[in-house]
Amino acid sequence: MGKVIMVIDDSPTIRVSVEIALKSTGVEVKQAENGQDALDKIKEITDAGGEIALCISDINMPVMNGIDFIKEFRKVDKFTPVVVLTTEAEKETIQKGKEAGASGWIIKPFQAEDLVNVVKRFVK
Numbered sequence: 001m002g003k004v005i006m007v008i009d010d011s012p013t014i015r016v017s018v019e020i021a022l023k024s025t026g027v028e029v030k031q032a033e034n035g036q037d038a039l040d041k042i043k044e045i046t047d048a049g050g051e052i053a054l055c056i057s058d059i060n061m062p063v064m065n066g067i068d069f070i071k072e073f074r075k076v077d078k079f080t081p082v083v084v085l086t087t088e089a090e091k092e093t094i095q096k097g098k099e100a101g102a103s104g105w106i107i108k109p110f111q112a113e114d115l116v117n118v119v120k121r122f123v124k
Contacts, residue, residue, distance in 0.1 A: 002028065003028065003053035004030050004051065005022060005028070005052075007031050008032045008037075008038040008055060010062060014108070017112075020112075021112035024116060025116060027053055027054075027119075033061070034069075039069065039073065042055075042073070052080050054082075054119060055082040055083070056085050057069055059084060059088045066084060067096050067097060067100050070082050071101070073101075083106060083122065085115075086106075
């Protein structure tokens, strides 16, 4: 297992859209439906010798939201980029995300090309 991009969103449609958009990057994509699911899957991947290259996370999700996910993820990984993909455009929410450790912010609906460009910037 090599580099993996973790896509975290409670909407299966969004997760699949992101995965399809990222096929061209050649990096394996894994999906999680909330922050806790993502943390569990990230641990499985890293325990198996894989590397998380990037996380793309929604903010509003059940069980564990995106801000809490970023805070928890940053406790175990300070450097892997986390890009927020959300409908949230309020400055206050964006500031909370940045304080938690978000590396970038994309507002839904997104253009596949824009998402790929952001991923290419973060994943070498």
